[in-house]
Amino acid sequence: MNAPVLETRNLNKFFHQPVEFHVLKDIDVQVYPGEFVSMVGKSGSGKSTLLYCLSTMDNDYTGELHVLGKKVTGKKDATLAAIRNRNIGFVFQFHYLLPEFTCLKNVMLPALKLGKHSYEEIEARAYKKLEILGLRDQALKQSIKLSGGQQQRVAIARALINEPEVLLCDEPTGNLDSKNTEIVFDVFRQLADIDNKTILVVTHDLDFAEASDRTIVMQDGRVMDNEKISN
Amino acid sequence: MRLPVNFDIALTHIVTRKKQTLVTALGITIGVAIYLFMNSLSSGFSDFSRDNIFQNNAHITVYKNDEMSQPLLQSEERFTLISNPQITTLSKRLNNPQQLLSDIREQPYVTKAIPVVDFVAFYNRGNTQLKGSGLGVDMVDYAAMFETEERMIAGSVADLENNLNGIIIGLGIAEKLSLHVGQNLTVSSSYGVSKVLRIVGIFRTGSTKLDDSRSYVNIATAQQFLKEGNSFVTTIYANTINPKQSLTYTKQLSGVVPYEVEDWTVTNRDLIKQDDTRQIMMTAISLAILVMAGFGIYNILSTNISQKIDDIAILKATGFNGRDVIRIFIAEALIMGLLGTLIGIGLGIGLITIMANIYIGQPVGYFPISIEADLIAISTGLGLLLTLCAGYFPARKAAHVDPVEIFRK
Numbered sequence: 286m287n288a289p290v291l292e293t294r295n296l297n298k299f300f301h302q303p304v305e306f307h308v309l310k311d312i313d314v315q316v317y318p319g320e321f322v323s324m325v326g327k328s329g330s331g332k333s334t335l336l337y338c339l340s341t342m343d344n345d346y347t348g349e350l351h352v353l354g355k356k357v358t359g360k361k362d363a364t365l366a367a368i369r370n371r372n373i374g375f376v377f378q379f380h381y382l383l384p385e386f387t388c389l390k391n392v393m394l395p396a397l398k399l400g401k402h403s404y405e406e407i408e409a410r411a412y413k414k415l416e417i418l419g420l421r422d423q424a425l426k427q428s429i430k431l432s433g434g435q436q437q438r439v440a441i442a443r444a445l446i447n448e449p450e451v452l453l454c455d456e457p458t459g460n461l462d463s464k465n466t467e468i469v470f471d472v473f474r475q476l477a478d479i480d481n482k483t484i485l486v487v488t489h490d491l492d493f494a495e496a497s498d499r500t501i502v503m504q505d506g507r508v509m510d511n512e513k514i515s516n
Numbered sequence: 517m518r519l520p521v522n523f524d525i526a527l528t529h530i531v532t533r534k535k536q537t538l539v540t541a542l543g544i545t546i547g548v549a550i551y552l553f554m555n556s557l558s559s560g561f562s563d564f565s566r567d568n569i570f571q572n573n574a575h576i577t578v579y580k581n582d583e584m585s586q587p588l589l590q591s592e593e594r595f596t597l598i599s600n601p602q603i604t605t606l607s608k609r610l611n612n613p614q615q616l617l618s619d620i621r622e623q624p625y626v627t628k629a630i631p632v633v634d635f636v637a638f639y640n641r642g643n644t645q646l647k648g649s650g651l652g653v654d655m656v657d658y659a660a661m662f663e664t665e666e667r668m669i670a671g672s673v674a675d676l677e678n679n680l681n682g683i684i685i686g687l688g689i690a691e692k693l694s695l696h697v698g699q700n701l702t703v704s705s706s707y708g709v710s711k712v713l714r715i716v717g718i719f720r721t722g723s724t725k726l727d728d729s730r731s732y733v734n735i736a737t738a739q740q741f742l743k744e745g746n747s748f749v750t751t752i753y754a755n756t757i758n759p760k761q762s763l764t765y766t767k768q769l770s771g772v773v774p775y776e777v778e779d780w781t782v783t784n785r786d787l788i789k790q791d792d793t794r795q796i797m798m799t800a801i802s803l804a805i806l807v808m809a810g811f812g813i814y815n816i817l818s819t820n821i822s823q824k825i826d827d828i829a830i831l832k833a834t835g836f837n838g839r840d841v842i843r844i845f846i847a848e849a850l851i852m853g854l855l856g857t858l859i860g861i862g863l864g865i866g867l868i869t870i871m872a873n874i875y876i877g878q879p880v881g882y883f884p885i886s887i888e889a890d891l892i893a894i895s896t897g898l899g900l901l902l903t904l905c906a907g908y909f910p911a912r913k914a915a916h917v918d919p920v921e922i923f924r925k
Contacts, residue, residue, distance in 0.1 A: 377923055444834075
């Protein structure tokens, strides 16, 4: 087995407001390349909190987080932002597209920030990503004019534009109908199987979790079941 | 050439929120326009009052100061007693005026220097007598220095040249004694000399004090009034390259000539202080308005950022760091600032143009206000600085947005 893409070592987190609360307790998880992992648990079990810690956006924890074999705990904000830009893609429950921009521009922005390719090349890549998600014809529409399912797919295209190793999703299908859920699931499946991307999805949808490679179950801030389901 | 991505985002925000952009820009517009207008007004007034001063005052005046009587022998050991100390000046004569004049004219900062003989004059007609001050000058030289020709309302300064029996009088004198050009006027001096002079010109300066008392005659005529010879000169008027530097020139000139050297700022200290006070007041009021506009912009930009908090979170999640966010919102503020400032400068120039075309009557003429490049530059600079300040604090707040907090809601 390869080295883990994401790894936590003895991660603990407290909420201080409104009362002191131990939300994550001694978390040790590893996620490997090409894995399609789902994370389930009741509301308040800490799964979303763990996801945000893994995403490098939440730094208020003790213990260590390693991304692609490198320790990122304690790094500067700008460094973490660069890691998110280059190595981690995000998909949220609420699509969070920038409403003033076209779908195409929404997809292009992280790549423009990365600045590795020319504008024209980034545009071509963005079209390609949209095509994979079946949205090429919607590319030049304002993002708010699309349906929820379409917006979510644009968000996935955006998450993939810089070819990150990891895709983190917080209830990506939480607001979608079954048809769109299926589309999203298939895209994730392909990304993991064909492109060897690591996918970690927080979900309430047990069918969705069941169809993933592995399910991490959270309860009261602890990881309950970390067993691997073999392919 | 493609725009940097941060600027691209800023521009998109600006373009998609035209109304808000316009409202923000308008706040700056009003601030900048009023600042420019009020300062142009103040500057116009200053120039006007300064011009008024230079109508009748040379930049530098050289004259013999009064001296107090001194004891003949100074002694450390014994008392030196002098009774009844008083001024000992017997005559206001400047010695060797031709040498003195050429010495002064040699100074690189002096543009023009003329000799002047002043005397107390009494204007008589029948039983009526007016007291005034006569000035013996080479009238053409004098007019070139003080632009007297522009203030002649009858006759001409050239008519006095080489005319020892001519006189130019103020409008006040002419009106009180009911005199016209071509008529004769009896003028007598404190030395008892009386002459009948022909009026060749009448002037109006706008200053009642001068118009009611001042007259010009030839130097030789003035010397006769004082019973003095043709080398007698009481005062030398000198103009310099830059009147604002006259105090420095005065110090330099003091080393060259053995007489009292006084510059126009000393002679007109009261007017200068009035002018300073007005400048300070105008600057304070206009700055206050500008700062008020600044708070308005700050408020709008702050609200704008609160509304965009989701967008900021998503930008941060996808790899934009705090500095990028600051740049985006500062760029937005500066675009609005530039827009507002440009319109504001235009509006200010418009107001100034309207004002400058308002005729308020003689002797002022048109309203003393003009478009000044340095004031436009200062207004532009202040407008941009203001938006930068007003934009920086909300932008910094935006940079500190915690995306997790937004996504968890």
